[in-house]
Amino acid sequence: MSKVELSEEDLEVLNTKVGLKHLLASKKVDLGKALQAAKAEIRLREIKAELVKLQLWLIKHEKKLILLFHGGVSIEKSGIIRNILSHNNPRHYRIEVNLPHLSNPETGEWYFKKFVEKLPQPGEMVFWDRSWYNRALIEPIHGLCSAEEYDLFMKQVNGFEQMLVDSGYHLVKFYFTVGKKEQQKRMAEIQHDPLAKWKLLPLDYESYDLWEKYQEYKSAMFEHTDTPYAPWMEIAVEKRQDEIALAAQHLLSLFPYREG
Numbered sequence: 001m002s003k004v005e006l007s008e009e010d011l012e013v014l015n016t017k018v019g020l021k022h023l024l025a026s027k028k029v030d031l032g033k034a035l036q037a038a039k040a041e042i043r044l045r046e047i048k049a050e051l052v053k054l055q056l057w058l059i060k061h062e063k064k065l066i067l068l069f070h071g072g073v074s075i076e077k078s079g080i081i082r083n084i085l086s087h088n089n090p091r092h093y094r095i096e097v098n099l100p101h102l103s104n105p106e107t108g109e110w111y112f113k114k115f116v117e118k119l120p121q122p123g124e125m126v127f128w129d130r131s132w133y134n135r136a137l138i139e140p141i142h143g144l145c146s147a148e149e150y151d152l153f154m155k156q157v158n159g160f161e162q163m164l165v166d167s168g169y170h171l172v173k174f175y176f177t178v179g180k181k182e183q184q185k186r187m188a189e190i191q192h193d194p195l196a197k198w199k200l201l202p203l204d205y206e207s208y209d210l211w212e213k214y215q216e217y218k219s220a221m222f223e224h225t226d227t228p229y230a231p232w233m234e235i236a237v238e239k240r241q242d243e244i245a246l247a248a249q250h251l252l253s254l255f256p257y258r259e260g
Contacts, residue, residue: 006035014038040241047248048087050257055088055125057257062122064169067251068131071176072183072207072214076190076240077129080176083244084251085127093125094118100130100138100203111135111153112160119169132157133173136221141213142203154224161230171229172254174247175218177236180211 006014014035058065069077081095096118112132120126130138135153139145145153164171178186187204190196207214226232235246 054257059123064120065125068173097129
């Protein structure tokens with residue numbers, strides 16, 4: 001067993017409630033693992049405290065914030081959103097979900113209409129667990145829209161987002177990326193978890209075999225819709241805690257909330 005060198009700062013971390021919790025998490029004590037987990041949790045708590053400050057600033061200045069969350073099938077976007085919002089005031093945010101329809105959903109209405117109807121009010125944040133970008137990814141890949149509908153979306157989406165930004169909405173677009181092996185591992189975990197397996201849609205089981213096609217459509221989406229006024233933030237890490245922390249830190253970096 002290798003010896004773990006602990007600094008005074010490390011000892012202080014391990015002597016906190018968080019540190020002791022991770023030390024006692026298993027019968028076999030692993031100092032290095034417990035220290036790493038404790039530091040990650042403390043870091044995340046500090047970030048969440050900043051997110052509360054950010055929300056208060058957004059409310060005070062009546063900012064309207066839209067956040068889009070996309071990524072591979074195994075990325076638990078709803079879990080990332082819940083973690084980011086775990087200490088925020090629920091009266092000033094909404095979580096919307098845009099699930100892909102397995103039957104033809106077209107009604108002849110403008111595609112963006114349902115999203116316009118759910119825009120945030122002043123001082124409100126709206127988080128989209130999958131958004132209008134289903135039309136750029138999931139729908140064409142799985143044959144849920146026609147080539148003409150896809151082309152029309154790609155023609156209109158930048159103009160739509162430009163109108164949002166010009167009208168005072170702040171738009172933040174996240175895409176979470178993991179490697180093919182990590183995606184397969186996460187899919188297996190969800191499939192065997194009786195409390196989480198409901199999250200998988202029938203088409204999700206096809207995603208691993210369509211990996212290359214997803215990369216092709218993702219690249220096309222980035223190339224066409226990564227604009228100066230609505231850029232994509234791609235987060236490519238393997239650990240879930242890092243996904244949450246990096247997304248939150250990026251969001252915090254976009255606003256001068258510390259200035260009051």
